[in-house]
Each structure stands twice: as C-alpha cells, then as structure tokens.
Amino acid sequence: MVFVIAGGCCSDASCVPACPVDCIRPLPSDPTFLTTPQLFIDPSACIGCAACMYACPVSAIHDEPDLPEALEPFADVNRRYFEAHPLTPRFLDIQARRAASALPARVAVIGAGPSGCYAVEELCAVPGIEVTVIDRLPTPFGLARFGVAPDHPDTKLISEHFQAVLEHPAVTCWFNVEVGTDVTVSELRATHHAVIYAGGAADDRRLGIEGEDLAGSFSAREFVAWYNGHPDFADRAFDLGGESAVILGNGNVALDVARALARPPDAYAATDMADHAIAALGSSAIREVQIVARRGPAESACTLPELIELRRLPGVEVRTVPAEVASTQAHAYSETVRQKIELFQSVASEPTPVTPGVRRVTFRFGWTPERLLGNDVVTGVELRRTSDDDSTMRASVHGDLVLRAVGYRVAPTAELPYDGARSAIANDGGRVLRAGTNEPVPGLYCVGWAKRGPSGVIGTNRVCSRETVTHLIEDLQAADLRSLEPGVADALLRARKPSHVTLDQWRHIDQAERAAGRDARPSRPRQKIVHVHEMLHLAARHPEPPVADARS
Numbered sequence: 001m002v003f004v005i006a007g008g009c010c011s012d013a014s015c016v017p018a019c020p021v022d023c024i025r026p027l028p029s030d031p032t033f034l035t036t037p038q039l040f041i042d043p044s045a046c047i048g049c050a051a052c053m054y055a056c057p058v059s060a061i062h063d064e065p066d067l068p069e070a071l072e073p074f075a076d077v078n079r080r081y082f083e084a085h086p087l088t089p090r091f092l093d094i095q096a097r098r099a100a101s102a103l104p105a106r107v108a109v110i111g112a113g114p115s116g117c118y119a120v121e122e123l124c125a126v127p128g129i130e131v132t133v134i135d136r137l138p139t140p141f142g143l144a145r146f147g148v149a150p151d152h153p154d155t156k157l158i159s160e161h162f163q164a165v166l167e168h169p170a171v172t173c174w175f176n177v178e179v180g181t182d183v184t185v186s187e188l189r190a191t192h193h194a195v196i197y198a199g200g201a202a203d204d205r206r207l208g209i210e211g212e213d214l215a216g217s218f219s220a221r222e223f224v225a226w227y228n229g230h231p232d233f234a235d236r237a238f239d240l241g242g243e244s245a246v247i248l249g250n251g252n253v254a255l256d257v258a259r260a261l262a263r264p265p266d267a268y269a270a271t272d273m274a275d276h277a278i279a280a281l282g283s284s285a286i287r288e289v290q291i292v293a294r295r296g297p298a299e300s301a302c303t304l305p306e307l308i309e310l311r312r313l314p315g316v317e318v319r320t321v322p323a324e325v326a327s328t329q330a331h332a333y334s335e336t337v338r339q340k341i342e343l344f345q346s347v348a349s350e351p352t353p354v355t356p357g358v359r360r361v362t363f364r365f366g367w368t369p370e371r372l373l374g375n376d377v378v379t380g381v382e383l384r385r386t387s388d389d390d391s392t393m394r395a396s397v398h399g400d401l402v403l404r405a406v407g408y409r410v411a412p413t414a415e416l417p418y419d420g421a422r423s424a425i426a427n428d429g430g431r432v433l434r435a436g437t438n439e440p441v442p443g444l445y446c447v448g449w450a451k452r453g454p455s456g457v458i459g460t461n462r463v464c465s466r467e468t469v470t471h472l473i474e475d476l477q478a479a480d481l482r483s484l485e486p487g488v489a490d491a492l493l494r495a496r497k498p499s500h501v502t503l504d505q506w507r508h509i510d511q512a513e514r515a516a517g518r519d520a521r522p523s524r525p526r527q528k529i530v531h532v533h534e535m536l537h538l539a540a541r542h543p544e545p546p547v548a549d550a551r552s
Contacts, residue, residue: 001048001063002041006074007305008060008154009038012118012459018055021047023087028463034456037303037336040081057161059154073308077339084335102128105193105476106484109133110179113142115448115461116198117162122469124168131171132192132489134183137231138176138501138535139509140166142200144458146230149256150271151263153525158458163510166503174493175501176536182497185415185444191489193481194443194472197416197425197432198465201408201449207248211372212404215239220253220405227260227281229274234530240284242400246381248369249405250293251301255310257403258289262359264315270522274530290397292364294386297325297344298333300365304340310361311343317360322348324365367395378402408454416446424453430468431475442479445472505539512538 005015005024013028016039023045026033041052041061053061062068064075103126109116112135123129139145141159148155166173179185179199188195204219206212216239225233245261247254260268265282273281293300297320300307311318325348330341344363367383373396374380381402385393410425412418417426417435426433430451431440447465449455456464493500501509509529516527529535 001065002043002046003048003050003052003061004043004064004067004071004075004078005039005041005052005061006067006071007038007309008058008152009305010058010060010155010158010459011036011039011457012057012158012462013039014055014057015039015052015061018051020049020051021045022089024052025081025085025087033463034460037457038305040078042082042087043075043079044082045087058157070309070312073312074305077304077308080335080339103473103476104128105481106130106132106191106489107472108188108192108195108489109198110185110188110195111135111142111198111200111448111450112140112162112166112173112175113198113200113448114144114158114162114458115200115450115465116142116196117165118462118465119196119198119447119469120168120171121165122466123472124165124170126473129170131168132188132493133166133171133173134177134179134188134493135173135175136178138506138532138539140173140175140506146225146228148228148458149224149259150228150268150273151259153271155458156272156525171503172490173503173506174497175503175506176532177493177497177500180414183493187492188489189443191484191492192443193476193479193484194445196468196472197413197444197446197450198448199413199450201410201423201454203409203411204404205407205409207369207404207406209369209371211374211378214372214374214378215376216374216378216400217372217402217404220247220249220257220403221408223257223260223403224253227273227277229272229277229528229530231530231532231535234274234276238280239401240280240286243285244288244290244398245286245401245403246397246399247289247291247403247405248293248381249301249407250291250363251405251407252303252306254291254403254405255302255306257405258291258361259310259313259316261286261289262316262361263313264359270524272517272525272528274528276530286401287359289359289361290364290399291361292367292369292381292383292397294366294368296365297328297341297363298337300340300344300363302340304336304343307340307343311347315358317352317355317358318347319352319360319362320344320348321362321364364397370394372402408449410450410453413450416444416450417441422453425450427451429471430464431471442475499536501535501539502544505542505544508542509535509538 016024023042144159204221226236325344330338366386368386370382370384380398382396410423419426425446430445432444447468448461513526517524
C-alpha cells in the first residue's frame with residue numbers, strides 16, 4: 001500500500017518527521033519549500049506504514065487504493081514530482097526544539113490566526129514562558145476561519161490543532177481586544193518581555209485603473225470574507241442578478257471565488273458557509289465566469305491541486321482560448337508548472353458544446369485590465385493585450401460583477417516600522433527593525449504575512465514562526481530580564497476592554513455554532529454566528545470567574 005498527498009495539503013510539514021523512511025519532500029530546509037504548492041510522497045520508497053496519514057492535521061494524505069475519484073490525479077502528481085526530483089537520502093536530524101533552561105518571561109502575541117498560533121506553539125515548548133494572545137475579533141484562527149473555502153473542510157481541520165495550542169496552561173487569551181484602539185503596542189511592550197505581531201494582511205492590492213470604484217466592483221478578499229461570515233463583511237451586499245462575472249487574477253483565491261460562483265446552487269448547503277451567502281449564491285443568476293490574467297499559463301498563480309479540483313467539478317465546464325495557451329512550451333518549465341500548462345492545453349483541445357444548465361469558467365491569458373466599463377454600475381472590463389508584439393490590441397469582456405484577485409496587502413500599523421517595498425513590517429528574520437535602519441527594536445517581533453508579505457499557505461507559517469521564535473528566545477536568553485509585576489498585563493487588558501472574550505467564552509460560541517450545524521438540514525460542520533453583538537451576547541451568558549488579587 002502506498003500513500004498519496006492530495007489536494008488540501010497545508011504544507012506545515014508535520015508529516016515529514018513522522019515518516020520512518022524519509023520519503024516526503026520538499027523538506028522545510030529545501031530552497032523550494034516555500035514556493036512548492038504542496039508536499040509529495042515518493043511511491044517507490046513509501047512502505048505504507050500510515051504514520052504520515054495520522055500526523056497530517058488536515059486529512060490530506062490517503063492510501064492510493066482508497067483515493068476518492070476526485071483525488072485520483074494526485075497519485076500521478078506525486079509520482080511525477082519524484083521523476084523530476086529523485087529522492088536523495090539524507091542523515092536525519094529531526095528533533096524537537098531543544099528545551100531551554102526555564103525562561104521566566106511573558107510574551108504577547110497579537111493575532112490568533114495561523115502564524116500567531118504557530119508562534120504560540122513554539123513559545124510553549126520553552127519552560128517558564130507565559131503567553132498572552134490578543135485578537136481583534138471574538139473568534140480566533142484568522143484566515144483558517146475566514147479565508148479557507150467552505151468546500152475545503154479538511155483544510156479547516158487545522159483549527160482543531162490551533163485550539164489545542166491555545167488550551168496550553170501557559171496561554172491566556174484576550175479576544176475582542178483591538179491593539180491600537182483598546183491597548184497600544186507600547187503598553188504591551190511595557191507589560192511583557194517581548195511582543196510578536198501576527199496581524200496578517202487586512203487590506204488588498206488595488207489595480208489603480210479607471211472605474212475600480214464603480215458599484216459591482218469589489219476585491220476578492222471582500223467576497224471571500226463575506227461568504228465565510230467575517231463580521232466586518234457580513235452585511236455587505238453583492239448583486240448576483242447578472243449572468244456574467246469577471247475575476248481579475250488567477251491565484252488560488254481567484255479559483256476559490258470562481259468555484260463559489262460556478263458551483264450548483266445547493267453545493268454549499270452542507271458546509272460552514274455563512275447563511276446569507278448560501279441564500280444569495282443559491283439564487284444567483286451567474287452562468288459565466290471569466291478569469292483574466294496578464295501573463296500566460298506558465299505564470300498562472302494558482303496551484304495544481306486547485307486547478308485539478310476546479311476541472312473536475314460536476315456541473316461546471318472549464319474552458320480556455322486555444323490561441324492563448326497553444327504557444328506555451330510545457331517542456332521548458334518545472335514539473336509542477338509543466339502539469340498546469342498541460343492541463344490548460346488539454347482543456348483547449350476539448351470540444352466546446354453548449355450544455356444547457358451548465359455553468360462555465362473560462363481562463364483568459366495575456367490580457368491587462370485597462371479600465372472598468374460602466375457609468376454608475378460596472379458592466380465589464382476593457383483589456384489590452386500584454387504582449388509587446390500586439391500591445392495595441394484591445395478587447396472588452398462583459399461582467400455584471402467584477403472581482404479583483406490580485407493579492408492581499410499588509411497595511412501600515414501604528415508603532416511598527418513599515419517596509420513598503422515588501423508590503424510587510426520592516427524586519428530581519430522576524431526581528432522588527434527601527435525605521436530606516438538595520439537595528440532591531442528590542443523585544444519586538446513579527447510573524448506570518450506581516451513578516452514576509454502576503455505569500456504562502458497556512459502551513460508555511462509554521463516554518464516562518466519557528467524562525468522568529470528562535471530569534472526571540474536567543475534574545476531573551478542573552479538579556480537581563482526585567483521583573484514584571486504579577487497580573488499587571490491581565491489587569492491592563494481587563495480594564496481597557498471589559499467586553500473581552502476569554503478562551504472559555506469562545507468555547508461556548510464554538511459549541512453553539514457546532515450544535516446549530518448538527519441541527520440543520522442538511523447537517524453542517526457549524527452554523528457560523530456572523531455578528532459581533534450576537535457573539536458577545538452569548539459570551540455574556542458565561543461570565544469570566546472573579547479574579548483573585550495576584551499580590552495576595
């Protein structure tokens with residue numbers, strides 16, 4: 001029996017040390033780790049022990065004979081990876097973080113998303129460290145809750161791991177507390193030995209073209225947050241009454257959005273998609289989705305697993321324009337890119353009958369958006385051919401809804417020096433740098449998208465956070481740690497935000513959502529509460545126990 005890593009791989013590499021024959025690649029130390037869309041198992045070396053399957057936090061590993069039909073292509077994907085990258089034996093040097101001598105330090109982590117939770121996990125491996133976790137929303141897990149597509153439930157399982165991390169006795173959680181409004185970074189630095197910023201990328205890149213602010217033009221980030229029930233976007237209205245949508249950009253977020261628009265009306269009824277989005281998409285009139293990108297299929301930003309998934313969706317036809325993909329020479333590229341090119345070219349060679357009732361997703365390559373068309377409401381996009389040879393060529397595509405999926409953006413944050421060129425906090429290996437210098441700010445660190453810019457998948461944050469925490473621990477061990485009054489940080493946060501939400505109160509919110517999902521028909525993983533006031537009302541029914549005076 002051979003095991004296969006399929007779509008949904010989170011790349012956090014938990015499976016790598018679990019494998020007794022070391023047949024999973026790439027390794028976190030490999031140069032290609034951060035840019036490879038998933039991990040792979042060498043079928044010629046796998047001994048079928050299933051250790052990797054049990055270690056995987058998102059259930060992305062399957063034994064090949066039992067692969068679901070939709071995942072069958074991944075057996076070939078794994079095999080072809082090792083044809084291009086033969087397995088090289090190595091001396092195993094896998095070990096847990098070397099436990100330092102007890103380090104009596106308190107560290108604040110701003111943000112309870114994936115990067116923040118991985119940082120907390122690393123910190124809790126060091127005896128003596130106490131961790132304060134702060135998040136702006138009453139709910140933790142960030143993009144794992146509000147960014148992962150509802151039809152990827154296995155990927156969302158990573159939240160179970162993060163929940164266990166936050167349950168560690170060294171961790172205290174303060175949700176519904178906004179840094180910069182309720183408390184400042186300076187105040188957290190004064191009450192902690194170190195502060196890690198894990199605030200992610202809360203903004204999106206703009207195209208900077210005419211018509212971008214027309215009604216009916218949105219960022220894909222807004223649309224994803226809306227259908228995932230993010231409180232900031234729960235009341236946003238998207239007009240889905242037209243028949244066509246245009247998505248600008250072809251990364252994984254673009255494909256998530258395309259699936260949401262193109263899947264049959266009842267496709268999300270059994271998911272944790274927000275109720276308002278299920279209702280709106282269920283009555284959507286959209287039948288045609290065009291995904292437009294500036295460059296060719298070789299430069300497509302989506303990953304192969306996402307593309308395979310879209311191609312195999314029932315009730316959805318995937319199309320390309322033959323002339324836009326035919327000239328790309330697949331053999332000139334890496335194996336993963338080659339497979340994407342071959343898939344696009346295979347689609348182009350298929351007959352294109354008009355099938356009644358079927359929704360269509362068409363990939364367009366080599367077109368740069370020039371302006372959005374329309375007066376008060378968007379009606380389409382004017383495009384210019386990107387190639388130097390025919391850059392005067394113009395075309396327009398009709399779109400009743402236009403979504404730009406050209407990337408997230410880390411917005412500047414008060415008290416944190418910003419590197420505009422990288423769209424990230426100025427840092428060196430996670431150590432925040434003073435503005436305009438290479439000098440670290442003592443006790444101030446960053447992880448995740450705030451550290452490296454908006455790139456990578458959920459599991460990428462594990463390696464990223466480990467690097468930052470390693471530097472933080474080195475700095476704390478070398479420092480003469482100042483004495484902190486017991487309970488001073490908690491007292492500050494409790495006074496500043498009486499309506500904070502504790503971990504126990506979050507558990508009750510979580511349990512209420514799961515119970516509502518179980519009672520729904522069809523049954524669902526959870527029925528999300530999407531308004532903060534409803535979450536706080538539920539939290540208030542389970543008040544925080546009285547706090548004893550830490551000095552008594």
